[in-house]
Amino acid sequence: MTKPTIGFIGVGLMGHGMGLNILKGGYPLVVVAHRNRGPVEDLLANGATEAASIAELAAQCDIIHICVSGSPQVEAVIAGEGGIAAKAKAGSIVVDCSTADPVSTVQMAEMLATRGIAMADAPLGGTPANAAQGTLSTMVGADDEAFARIEPVLKCWATNIAHLGAVGLGHxxxxxxxxxxxxxxxxxxxxxxxxxxxxxxxxxxxxxxxxxxxxxxxxxxxxxxxxxxxxxxxxxxxxxxxxxxxxxxxxxxxxxxxxxxxxxxxxxxxxxxxxxxxxxxxxxxxxxxxxxxxxxxxx
The missing domain is CATH 1.10.1040.10 (N-(1-d-carboxylethyl)-l-norvaline Dehydrogenase; domain 2)
Structure with missing residues (x-):
């Protein structure tokens, strides 16, 4: 069975290790340019491919991780011009691993749902060392169908996965x-x-x-x-x-x-x-x- 293509936006201190473990899990990984080229280049050397923009990444991925600094950045990635909402295919899933404002999270999920795109919030517990080791914790808000689809990918980088219920509960x-x-x-x-x-x-x-x-x-x-x-x-x-x-x-x-x-x-x-x-x-x-x-x- 062909594994879904995973997108990753935000390969910084945490995202770099998570991306490496997704690759180790045998998933195709697409990343987008980051202000620090070091993690991007390392992921490319380990088998990832690079998209020229968020729009290009969204169009080719089935499950898209976001790991950025907060809700304004998440909203820009999802709802901004050329963002995920405009370019992702129906049936794809956005997994927000940022620590974000739950009010915003629910709004983003509702907006994505009108385009046939599911959303899960899966914020992280642990350190960059845990991310590199694949031993993070994550608390997940998602409907049952979305959670079943993303759980195998989450297991690449997390050893403690708690599905709490609906979108927003994770954050x-x-x-x-x-x-x-x-x-x-x-x-x-x-x-x-x-x-x-x-x-x-x-x-x-x-x-x-x-x-x-x-x-x-x-x-x-x-x-x-x-x-x-x-x-x-x-x-x-x-x-x-x-x-x-x-x-x-x-x-x-x-x-x-x-x-x-x-x-x-x-x-x-x-x-x-x-x-x-x-x-x-x-x-x-x-x-x-x-x-x-x-x-x-x-x-």
Whole structure:
């Protein structure tokens, strides 16, 4: 049986590894130019083909992945001039792996449906290292028929696949997931600063917290920057974290939820981005909170 042709728009930190694993799964892969040519060239060397535009990619693919920075970019890829909606064939499926605003996701799905194109939201859990290893998690919003068609492809790059229900639920769960994660980041950063102001060292903090019930895999990647200065441990930017927390605020407003803790978390990332540090990574929030407390980064 001929395997469907897979398109991939957004072969950046996460998309590159995902694309490689799709190729390893034996699927034809079509990619489109990215501002960083390195990942594109590597995928081409491993058997992918390159389309000259999104329109060209959409016209030849059966399942189209999108992995971009947020809803404005997703909307441009889908509904913009020469976008997926205008050029994809009826019966194809769009799989949005971005972390996006669920309100926008549902609108895009409804618009695509009028053209006979299905949509699934399949945001990611994990790091670029997980993407390269094919061990990401994904939370999927899709109808049963679309999910059955995309599941074999998802298995190329994810080992934990949760089908949650209708389109939009994946992005809702992802925002809630990131709320918990970024909440951990904000709490750890503030707790370490408080410990240091109180005369305790980061090593003492880590010896206790890192061996207690509060220890988890997020703690490990977050602390690698402070303890080992490993900037590759969690390559998720402050700008993206702030964007996700703004989307979560929109979600809370849309469902009438009260979430005062999230406002404080969002403001931590907003303050760091406003200070011109949006391109730094989430574990580096510890440096920013330390500096606001008059502390230098502990060497």
């Amino acid at each position: 809702k769960m992802k925002l809630i997931n990131n709320f918990v994660a970024m909440g951990n980041a904000a709490l750890l950063a503030e707790a370490m600063a408080l410990a240091r102001k109180s005369g305790l060292s980061v090593e003492q903090f880590h010896k206790l917290i890192g061996s207690s019930r509060m220890h988890n895999s997020f703690y490990d990647t977050f602390m690698k920057w402070t303890l080992e200065h490993d900037e590759n441990a969690h390559r998720f930017s402050i700008t993206n974290a702030h964007k996700d927390m703004r989307y979560l605020s929109n979600l809370a407003t849309s469902v009438g939820a009260v979430n005062p803790v999230q406002s404080a978390i969002r403001n931590n990332f907003g303050a760091m981005e406003s200070a011109g540090q949006g391109e730094r990574f989430v574990p580096m929030l510890a440096d920013f909170i330390a500096a606001t407390n008059g502390l230098d980064r502990e060497e």
